[in-house]
Amino acid sequence: MGVVTELKSLTQDDLLSGCAEIVGAAHVMSGATDVSAPYCKDWTGQYAGIPLAVVRPKSTQEVADIVRLCCAHGVSIVPSGGRTGLCGGGVPVSDDTSIILSLERMNTIRNLDADGRCMTVEAGVVLQTAQDRAREDGLVFPLTFGAQGSAVIGGALSTNAGGSNVVRYGTTRELCIGIEAVLPDGSIINALTGLRKDNTGYDLKDLLIGAEGTLGIITAAVFKLSPMPVTRTTGFLSLASLSDAPRVLNALQDRTGGGVEAYEYMPAAAVEVICREFPKIRRPLDALAETGLFFEVASSRKDDAEAGEDGETRLQRLVFAALEQLMEEGVIIDAMIAQSEQQRLDLWGMRESILEAITANGSAYHTDISLPLAAIAEFVTTMDVAVAEMGFQPITVGHLGDGNLHYALSAAEGQDWAALPLDQAKQQIFALLTRLNGSFSAEHGIGQSKLDVMRKLKQPSQLVAMRAIKRALDPEGLMNPGKFIPETNDAAQKT
Amino acid sequence: MGVVTELKSLTQDDLLSGCAEIVGAAHVMSGATDVSAPYCKDWTGQYAGIPLAVVRPKSTQEVADIVRLCCAHGVSIVPSGGRTGLCGGGVPVSDDTSIILSLERMNTIRNLDADGRCMTVEAGVVLQTAQDRAREDGLVFPLTFGAQGSAVIGGALSTNAGGSNVVRYGTTRELCIGIEAVLPDGSIINALTGLRKDNTGYDLKDLLIGAEGTLGIITAAVFKLSPMPVTRTTGFLSLASLSDAPRVLNALQDRTGGGVEAYEYMPAAAVEVICREFPKIRRPLDALAETGLFFEVASSRKDDAEAGEDGETRLQRLVFAALEQLMEEGVIIDAMIAQSEQQRLDLWGMRESILEAITANGSAYHTDISLPLAAIAEFVTTMDVAVAEMGFQPITVGHLGDGNLHYALSAAEGQDWAALPLDQAKQQIFALLTRLNGSFSAEHGIGQSKLDVMRKLKQPSQLVAMRAIKRALDPEGLMNPGKFIPETNDAAQKT
Numbered sequence: 001m002g003v004v005t006e007l008k009s010l011t012q013d014d015l016l017s018g019c020a021e022i023v024g025a026a027h028v029m030s031g032a033t034d035v036s037a038p039y040c041k042d043w044t045g046q047y048a049g050i051p052l053a054v055v056r057p058k059s060t061q062e063v064a065d066i067v068r069l070c071c072a073h074g075v076s077i078v079p080s081g082g083r084t085g086l087c088g089g090g091v092p093v094s095d096d097t098s099i100i101l102s103l104e105r106m107n108t109i110r111n112l113d114a115d116g117r118c119m120t121v122e123a124g125v126v127l128q129t130a131q132d133r134a135r136e137d138g139l140v141f142p143l144t145f146g147a148q149g150s151a152v153i154g155g156a157l158s159t160n161a162g163g164s165n166v167v168r169y170g171t172t173r174e175l176c177i178g179i180e181a182v183l184p185d186g187s188i189i190n191a192l193t194g195l196r197k198d199n200t201g202y203d204l205k206d207l208l209i210g211a212e213g214t215l216g217i218i219t220a221a222v223f224k225l226s227p228m229p230v231t232r233t234t235g236f237l238s239l240a241s242l243s244d245a246p247r248v249l250n251a252l253q254d255r256t257g258g259g260v261e262a263y264e265y266m267p268a269a270a271v272e273v274i275c276r277e278f279p280k281i282r283r284p285l286d287a288l289a290e291t292g293l294f295f296e297v298a299s300s301r302k303d304d305a306e307a308g309e310d311g312e313t314r315l316q317r318l319v320f321a322a323l324e325q326l327m328e329e330g331v332i333i334d335a336m337i338a339q340s341e342q343q344r345l346d347l348w349g350m351r352e353s354i355l356e357a358i359t360a361n362g363s364a365y366h367t368d369i370s371l372p373l374a375a376i377a378e379f380v381t382t383m384d385v386a387v388a389e390m391g392f393q394p395i396t397v398g399h400l401g402d403g404n405l406h407y408a409l410s411a412a413e414g415q416d417w418a419a420l421p422l423d424q425a426k427q428q429i430f431a432l433l434t435r436l437n438g439s440f441s442a443e444h445g446i447g448q449s450k451l452d453v454m455r456k457l458k459q460p461s462q463l464v465a466m467r468a469i470k471r472a473l474d475p476e477g478l479m480n481p482g483k484f485i486p487e488t489n490d491a492a493q494k495t
Numbered sequence: 496m497g498v499v500t501e502l503k504s505l506t507q508d509d510l511l512s513g514c515a516e517i518v519g520a521a522h523v524m525s526g527a528t529d530v531s532a533p534y535c536k537d538w539t540g541q542y543a544g545i546p547l548a549v550v551r552p553k554s555t556q557e558v559a560d561i562v563r564l565c566c567a568h569g570v571s572i573v574p575s576g577g578r579t580g581l582c583g584g585g586v587p588v589s590d591d592t593s594i595i596l597s598l599e600r601m602n603t604i605r606n607l608d609a610d611g612r613c614m615t616v617e618a619g620v621v622l623q624t625a626q627d628r629a630r631e632d633g634l635v636f637p638l639t640f641g642a643q644g645s646a647v648i649g650g651a652l653s654t655n656a657g658g659s660n661v662v663r664y665g666t667t668r669e670l671c672i673g674i675e676a677v678l679p680d681g682s683i684i685n686a687l688t689g690l691r692k693d694n695t696g697y698d699l700k701d702l703l704i705g706a707e708g709t710l711g712i713i714t715a716a717v718f719k720l721s722p723m724p725v726t727r728t729t730g731f732l733s734l735a736s737l738s739d740a741p742r743v744l745n746a747l748q749d750r751t752g753g754g755v756e757a758y759e760y761m762p763a764a765a766v767e768v769i770c771r772e773f774p775k776i777r778r779p780l781d782a783l784a785e786t787g788l789f790f791e792v793a794s795s796r797k798d799d800a801e802a803g804e805d806g807e808t809r810l811q812r813l814v815f816a817a818l819e820q821l822m823e824e825g826v827i828i829d830a831m832i833a834q835s836e837q838q839r840l841d842l843w844g845m846r847e848s849i850l851e852a853i854t855a856n857g858s859a860y861h862t863d864i865s866l867p868l869a870a871i872a873e874f875v876t877t878m879d880v881a882v883a884e885m886g887f888q889p890i891t892v893g894h895l896g897d898g899n900l901h902y903a904l905s906a907a908e909g910q911d912w913a914a915l916p917l918d919q920a921k922q923q924i925f926a927l928l929t930r931l932n933g934s935f936s937a938e939h940g941i942g943q944s945k946l947d948v949m950r951k952l953k954q955p956s957q958l959v960a961m962r963a964i965k966r967a968l969d970p971e972g973l974m975n976p977g978k979f980i981p982e983t984n985d986a987a988q989k990t
Contacts, residue, residue, distance in 0.1 A: 115741040116868040160694050171692060174669065187956035196897040197666060197865045197937040199655050199705050200953055201980070202961045206701035210694050227749050246610040254722050257752050257796040301752040303813070318798070370692045373611040402691040442692040458695055461682035465968060466697045472967035473960060485696070 012052050012096075015073050019055045019099070022065045027056040027105065031096065039080055039100050040091055043147075047088030047448055050095040051078065058105045060180060060188055060219040066101060067217065068186035076478040077101050079213035081155030082126065084147035086368075087447025089159065089212045093482030103154045106219060109133050117225045118177060118194045123154030123218055130223075139225040142169035146352060157218050160210035162443030164351075167249075167401030168261045168298075169226060171443070173209045178222035181208050184215070184474040194222040207469070212445055213480040215473050229298035231305035232261070233319045234344040235337040238289035243377035244331045245293065245400055252297060255322035256315065262296040263401030264351055267380075270397050273410075274350055277357040281350050284336050293400065294351050296344075354397045358408055363417040364395070365409045365426070369433055370442035373403050379436055383407065387425050391415040404442040430457060446484045455486035507547055510568050514550045514594070517560045522551040522600065526591065534575055534595045537583045538642075542943055544587030546573065546595040553600045555675060555683060555714040561596060562712065563681035571973040572596050574708035576650030577621065579642035581863075582942025584654065584707045588977030598649045601714060604628050612720045613672060613689045618649030618713055625718075634720040637664035641847060652713050655705035657938030659846075662744075662896030663756045663793075664721060666938070668704045673717035676703050679710070679969040689717040702964070707940055708975040710968050724793035726800035727756070728814045729839040730832040733784035738872035739826045740788065740895055747792060750817035751810065757791040758896035759846055762875075765892050768905075769845055772852040776845050779831050788895065789846050791839075849892045853903055858912040859890070860904045860921070864928055865937035868898050874931055878902065882920050886910040899937040925952060941979045950981035 019028045029036040031050045041048045052075065057063045070077050076098040080090045092098045106122040109130065113119070114137045121130050127148040134141035143156060145163035155161070156172045157179070169175060178192045181204075191198075191205055208215055239245060245265070252260050268288040275281055284294075297319055299305070304315040312320070316337065326332045338344040358364050371379050384394050393412040398405035409425060411417040430440060430453060440453045454463075466485055470477075514523045524531040526545045536543045547570065552558045565572050571593040575585045587593045601617040604625065608614070609632045616625050622643040629636035638651060640658035650656070651667045652674070664670060673687045676699075686693075686700055703710055734740060740760070747755050763783040770776055779789075792814055794800070799810040807815070811832065821827045833839040853859050866874050879889050888907040893900035904920060906912040925935060925948060935948045950958075961980055965972075 113867070113869055115745065117745070162692050166692065173698070183956065183960060185959075187959065189956050189960070190954060191957070193932040193934065194867055195865045195932075195934050195937075197657050197661065197894075197899045198934040199938060199940060200934055200936045200949065201941070201957060202710075202964055203668070203698075203701045203705055204957060204960055206698045207964075210698055215697075227745075227753070250610065250612070250722075254795055255797070257754070257794055257799070258722070259752070299752055300749055301813070302750070304752070318796070370690045372608070372689055374608055399692075404692045437688040437690075439688065439690050439693040439695055441695045442690075443694060445694060446696070454695065459685060461678065461684055462686070462696060462699060464680075464682065465678060465684070465699060468967040469697055469702075469964055472963040 011073060015069070015075055015099070016053050018069045019053060019066060022069065023055055023057045023062050027058075029054045038083065039102060042088045042091050043084050044086055044088070047091050049092030051092050051098050051100040052096055054100045054102055056102045056105045060106075060182065063101065063217055063219055064182045064186050064188050067182050067184065070099060071184070071186065071476065071478060074476065074478070075099060076481045077217075078480055079103065079154065079158070079217050081123065081158070082147070082150040082152040084151045085155060085159065085445060085447060087445045087449040089445050089447030089480070089483050090155070093448060098481070101217065103152065103217070103219070110220065112137055113194070114139065116194065118222050119225055120192055120194070120220060120222045121153050122220045123152060123157070125153045127151050127153065127156060134225050135228070138228050140228050141223060141225055143172055143175060146355070153221060154218050157209050157221055158212050159445035160443070162399065162402065162404060164264065164399060165261045166399060167263050168258070173206060175223050176205065176209060176221050177224055179205045179208060179218050180220040182217045182219060184479050192220060192222050212447065212484045214470060214484045215479060227300040229261070229300050230302055231313055231315050232296055232298045232344065233313070233316045233337060234296040234347055235319070235335060236284035236347060237293040237295065237323070237332050238285055238287070238334040239291040239293060240289070240330060240333055241377065242291045242380055245291065245376065246373045248293070248326055248331060249401055251322045251326055252295065252319065255318045256297050256299065259297040259299050259315070260295065260401060261298045262294065263399070264294040265396060265398045265400040265405065266292040266294050266351065267396055268292060269393065270354055270395050271350070273361050273395055274353055274357040277360045278353055281353065282346065284347060284350065285334050287334065289333050294347055358395055358410065362410055365422055367405070367407045367429065368442050368444040369407060369438055369440055370402065370404045371433070371436055371438040375436040375438065376400065376403060376405070379432060379438065380405070382432060383429060386428050388412065390425055391420045392425060402442070448483055451483070451486050455488065506568060510564070510570055510594070511548050513564045514548060514561060517564065518550055518552045518557050522553075524549045533578065534597060535586055537586050538579050539581055539583070542583030542586050545590040546587050546593050547591055549595045549597055551597045551600045555601075555677065558596070558712055558714055559677045559681050559683050562677050562679065565594060566679070566681065566971065566973060569971065569973070570594060571976045572712070573975055574598065574649065574653070574712050576618065576653070577642065577645040577647040579646045580650060580654065580940060580942060582940045582944040584940050584942030584975070584978050585650070588943060593976070596712065598647065598712070598714070605715065607632055608689070609634065611689065613717050614720055615687055615689070615715060615717045616648050617715045618647060618652070620648045622646050622648065622651060629720050630723070633723050635723050636718060636720055638667055638670060641850070648716060649713050652704050652716055653707050654940035655938070657894065657897065657899060659759065659894060660756045661894060662758050663753070668701060670718050671700065671704060671716050672719055674700045674703060674713050675715040676711045676713045679974050684711075687715060687717050707942065707979045709965060709979045710974060722795040724756070724795050725797055726808055726810050727791055727793045727839065728808070728811045728832060729791040729842055730814070730830060731779035731842060732788040732790065732818070732827055733780055733782070733829040734786040734788060735784070735825060735828055736872065737786045737875055740786065740871065741868045743788070743821055743826060744896055746817045746821055747790065747814065750813045751792050751794065754792040754794050754810070755790065755896060756793045757789065758894070759789040760891060760893040760895040760900065761787040761789050761846065762891055763787060764888065765849055765890050766845070768856050768890055769848055769852040772855045773848055776848065777841065779842060779845065780829050782829065784828050789842055853890055853905065857905055860917055862900070862902045862924065863937050863939040864902060864933055864935055865897065865899045866928070866931055866933040870931040870933065871895065871898060871900070874927060874933065875900070877927060878924060881923050883907065885920055886915050887920060897937070943978055946978070946981050950983065
């Protein structure tokens with residue numbers, strides 16, 4: 001044992017001094033110190049691992065040099081961004097075997113092309129910083145989600161993050177029109193052209209996006225920017241039936257020319273738990289229906305902001321026209337439209353407090369699933385009954401416009417969480433999801449937490465193809481090992 | 496020799512009878528007959544190759560069975576669609592070594608989900624058929640280009656086709672939200688869920704799209720559908736300078752809430768050649784400026800179709816407002832707005848006759864390049880002077896909104912095409928393109944015709960990654976060999 005330890009520590013010293021030569025000693029922190037501690041733990045607190053070192057390169061070339069060095073030492077690399085991931089993707093799976101390569105010093109916004117409406121940012125730029133920069137030029141970098149004050153571009157790309165306005169602007173992948181990356185062999189891919197059309201070879205950009213650092217490290221990206229909305233109409237609806245939700249969405253879209261920026265499912269149970277945990281938050285409607293919907297429509301057309309004689313803007317009148325007809329048809333039971341910026345912010349505040357409310361409410365199981373829009377109602381209706389019978393209280397919210405649900409389970413009143421049959425509930429959730437052609441991972445990633453469901457539910461032919469691609473680009477398996485791709489298929493899988 | 500020929504023909508017989516067992520004898524045509532002849536030749540007439548057989552499966556399972564059979568025989572496969580490709584991607588590179596696998600019998604529209612606004616179509620469905628089907632439900636399948644009456648879904652996906660409305664709706668890749676495909680090992684990937692968010696693994700969909708059949712055969716796909724525009728405003732502009740084109744585009748976009756559906760570059764030289772070759776076509780403006788632009792703005796907002804007291808629709812008034820300001824600033828010299836559907840169709844007719852006009856005009860060299868919007872003016876201005884000095888007349892059109900130019904060269908008046916220094920001109924075009932971060936292949940594909948420029952200009956690190964992926968998924972190299980990926984890097988390339 002003594003000899004092995006010595007050998008290892010010698011190798012480790014070599015590695016650390018090599019890293020220090022590349023990035024400077026100040027940016028290499030050995031693994032188990034107070035300074036490196038925040039890098040070793042997942043945001044959820046569920047996953048942790050001690051690296052050989054935390055290394056913080058400042059440039060793409062430094063990232064490439066670190067990757068080459070690690071390959072020479074057979075040391076694996078865990079890329080790290082804003083550390084807001086929810087699936088354990090950014091921490092080592094075992095102690096003292098990897099370095100954590102933090103992109104946080106690569107935080108330069110390299111370029112903003114206002115006429116071409118695109119922006120080139122490095123992987124370590126915080127989302128909010130990128131949003132602010134675009135706003136300075138009167139443009140929108142639309143990627144928006146709760147963790148945007150800490151989450152960085154590289155992490156958003158690597159998990160193909162979504163958020164609350166995907167219905168309007170698309171996922172991170174759809175916003176990105178070019179990347180720069182370091183491949184596992186240390187070579188640099190430069191595809192930062194920002195071209196709207198470029199068919200010169202395989203789509204390496206989209207292969208690396210959403211790959212959670214298992215095929216290489218994204219160091220920078222070009223994003224499309226959109227014109228700034230000049231007006232918004234925000235409100236809350238009670239629907240007679242969840243199955244009407246796609247129809248209501250389409251009516252709002254058509255009337256406003258595709259202006260829906262948020263279309264969020266907030267059923268009575270979700271609003272109740274929010275109002276119970278945060279008594280200052282007011283119910284948007286006195287009587288909450290089972291199917292509550294929070295929506296926001298925006299327009300960048302200046303004339304949509306013009307108020308008529310009644311003081312309502314044109315956009316608001318368009319929204320009213322869409323809703324009126326659906327109310328007459330009995331599809332919408334009740335509707336509330338924010339009449340001031342404060343009312344609008346209150347509605348957003350309610351939407352954004354749901355995760356905290358569920359957490360405060362007690363133990364809970366969270367999911368990040370998606371379904372075809374036409375299958376959402378069947379899923380929720382069937383599942384709500386099934387889990388209630390097991391003693392759970394389902395608390396669902398979701399980006400309904402994208403078919404993305406965060407279907408969560410808590411203990412029903414009087415039930416002991418620890419005694420409830422969670423495995424059975426999960427099994428039923430995933431069985432129904434599979435039958436309805438849903439996805440078990442919509443916008444949070446796979447990381448470590450969903451490896452098991454990936455092994456069970458992902459089509460075997462696709463897993464085989466994924467492993468072949470992984471082996472082709474990372475034959476030694478050094479890029480973010482133990483994440484994303486299960487090593488074996490489930491024996492029970494059909495082939 | 497006799498023995499070799501016998502052995503080969505025995506193997507070929509085995510193969511053909513095996514294929515016939517799978518798809519039926521009526522759908523296996525041996526290579527050199529009148530019936531199979533149309534499959535053996537490229538649309539351009541430049542590329543041709545005789546297959547062992549043309550095989551026409553009807554189902555995904557039949558495609559998979561054919562792929563397995565061919566693998567067992569070591570026979571390569573050339574997927575074939577509507578045969579409208581421009582780069583020789585759909586014909587064998589050598590005689591008697593491959594089968595042509597035609598997808599034309601897989602021509603079922605499997606499903607149209609009007610509420611979910613998506614449509615599942617097989618690879619052999621003709622584009623126009625898909626467009627018509629969507630229209631029946633009041634929706635738009637937006638993919639639009641000249642060959643849409645013959646081109647099929649599979650070919651559009653495999654080349655990531657573009658067309659004239661990418662500025663509004665995106666490329667084929669961006670429209671597609673799920674695929675079914677047969678991989679080179681004969682396994683079937685089913686990812687036809689139509690989910691708007693699905694992060695379960697590597698993005699195999701986007702890897703297969705644009706891969707020109709070199710990684711597998713796409714058999715079906717799900718596409719997003721859009722609401723049908725209720726009104727359009729179409730016109731022609733003369734700009735003082737091409738460098739103002741992005742500004743004019745942004746002004747139109749902002750004023751109409753992103754309504755621009757076409758934004759096409761039509762300089763005086765292009766309009767002149769059209770009017771010379773087709774005397775019935777009228778100039779859109781009496782005095783043509785060097786920078787001519789054809790545009791169309793559309794809206795699906797019903798109120799945009801309402802005419803005011805002056806008879807102009809709201810959309811038209813918005814367009815006027817955008818143009819007026821730019822005319823006052825001297826950015827736009829002259830503008831024409833179609834005042835009838837006939838005038839609108841005339842403008843489209845002019846745009847769509849350009850390829851025919853250039854062909855009728857004499858020998859020409861065509862390109863399919865793209866550039867960052869900000870670099871378009873520099874490219875055109877510089878290049879136009881350079882090629883004119885060599886004796887060429889440049890005739891450019893292009894989807895300017897996407898930065899996509901079809902920069903073409905013909906002989907200047909009095910010049911003999913055969914004597915002009917075309918290689919020198921090409922060299923200068925690609926050198927400037929490279930310096931300005933442009934792409935040598937925007938929407939037509941690589942096929943055989945751009946293998947050489949791919950070898951010279953594609954970043955070596957990306958070629959290495961591409962070859963690794965190709966080997967991983969198609970180790971025997973049986974899928975559409977001799978296309979898309981050059982076998983060696985250029986010795987002169989930097990690494």
